Amino acid sequence: MFPTRPRSRSRSKILATTVVCATVGAGLWAATGAASAGTISGTLYRDPDSAVARWVQANPNDSRTTVIRNRVASQPASRWFASFNVSTIRSEVSAYVGAANAAGQIPVLTLYGITNRDCGGASSGGAPDLTQYQTWINGAAQGLGGQTAVVVLEPDSIALLTCLSSSEIAARNQALRTATQTLKAANPNAKVYLDAGHSTWNSAADQASRLAAAGVAAADGFYTNVSNFNGTSAESAYGRSIISALNGQGITGKRQVIDTSRNGGASGDWCGDDNTDRRIGQYPTTNTSDANIDGYLWVKPPGEADGCRYAAGSFQPDLAYSLASSAPDPSTSPSVTPSTASPSPSTSVSPSTSPSTSPSASPSGSPSTGGSCTATFRTTSSWQGGFQGEVTVAAGSGTPNGWAVTWTLASGQSISQVWGGVLSVSGSTVTVRNAAWNGTLPAGGSAQFGLIGSGSAGTPVLTCAKV
Structure with a gap:
């Protein structure tokens, strides 16, 4: 229940990867999105043979089916390639990408086979050594074709380094640089993104340095919040700070993608299997209205378990239903809420007011003004003797310092x-002061922080002031 680990726990994400996809046209279930910002334009691919699609087809009379079909199975999500098999990876990737190409849509692939994956956790595995890893990557690259494809490369491989020695970190960085170059060389239209953890893990400056060492200069950018629950506004602010830090190192033109598959409710606790305060977030789209962000993607497919109650990666309809039951149907919700982001990633380090989903709980406490900002508290979870809360800071006329x-x-x-x-x-x-990456807010901007407390949450009277 408690967010004791500031990590994404991508160990929960192993998926089956050997199913050959059937071709699907752009029909009722296909999500659309011509980009008005970022560098990707087009419709994301919905896999008709995903675990949730198979469950919906097999359970037409289940009371949960309508909600799961309309709000989860209807959406494009990433296909994970996590089984290390050098003899089949090319055909697996080629089949998936080919089906997406035939449908005129953009496939999203998550490649998850790095040596010492997940530092030996529940999603451990991957290549036995980095030489064989490169062979596996070569096969994946050969299956990418020549059209636009989004590649989410190795979740947790850069943010999670605690189990590696300095020499092992250097070897991993080299492997990621080579993998990025290999993928881009095989398909220049592939969009490759590297691991940046999430906004409540490493600092933006630290993460930018790690990305630079791992070869982000050759990639299209980085991704955040994979398998996690942090709000979109916090992630976009974090990404903006990383972009600024990369710019300071001479690495320019990089953009972010954000996993919004489960970030519409409470944040902080790594495991979603036992939580009822989780919600699906922004529906997948390339229409972000933010020049820094190429896409809001569902990298972790909603309804697939984290491994603390059910087997990691297994589809669980009760989890999918819990995530989706209070969400609007895609046909009745706007595809994206315009942000007030800066027009280019190199011109501002201010957090944007990027779209975030409506909270599952009503705001509580008294929003109070001090200086040039306001703060509002809401209880996101409670239990006997304790609670979890979230505070939204609205900038008003701005918080430049x-x-x-x-x-x-x-x-x-x-x-x-x-x-x-x-x-x-x-x-x-x-007193809670801003973190290093979310203090400078533009007029009308906002930031969020979360907290764990003992006792009753009550209705605190908050005072917000610029510093």
Whole structure:
């Protein structure tokens, strides 16, 4: 329940990869999106033979089927290639990409076979050594064809390095650089993105340095929030800071994609198997209205387990239904909410007001003004003796130097953890200041931070001030 690990836990993401896809036309279930920003334009590919599509077909009379069909199976999601087999990877990729090409749509592939994958966790596996990994990548590259394809390369491979020695990190970085170059050389129209973790893991400056070392200069950019639950606005702000840091290293023109498959509810806890406060987020689209962001993608297919209650990667209809039950149908919801992002990734490091889904809980507490910002608290989860909350900071006239939110603890209350901000407590007074990457907000911009507390959440009176 508690967000004790600031990581994406992509160990939950192993999927079967040997099914040959059938061709599907751009029909009722196909999501559309001609890009108005970013560098990708077109319709993302919906796999008709995904686990959720097969479940819907096999269970027409289940009470959950309509919701799961309309709000999950109707959407394009990434196909994971996670089984290390050098003799079949080319044909697996070719079949999937070929089906997407025949449908006139853009395939999204997640390649997940790096040596020492997931640092030996629940999704451990991958290539036995980096030489064989390169052979596997060569096969994948040969199956990419020549049309636009989106490649999400090796989740957690850059953000998660704790199990590797310095020499192993250097070898991995070289492997990722070579993999990126191999994929781009095989298909110059492929869009390749590297791992940037998420907004409550490594700092933007640290992550930018890691990306640079892993060869992001040869990639199209980076992805964040894969298998995690952080809100889109926090992820876009984090991405903007990474872009700024990369620009400072002379690496320009890089863009972000964000996994929005499960970020429409509470954030912070890595495992979604036991949580009912999770929701699907922004429906997949390349129409982001943000020049820094190439796509909102469903990288982790909704309804596939994280491994803490069910087998990692297995499709569970109760999880899919829980994620989708309170979401609008795609046909009745706008494809994207325009953001106030800057027109180019090199001109601003300010967080955008990129689209985020409506919270599952109603705001609580009293939004209070101090200086040039306001802060609003909502309870996102509660249990006997504790609660999880989220605070949204709205910039008003802007916070050029940062912001701070202050409130007084109620009797019996304490705050044990904060993400997306820096916590300090003096007596009964709590202050949360901005993190390094989300302090500078433009007029009308916003940022969020989350917290874990003991006692009852109550209705805190928040004071927000620029600093």
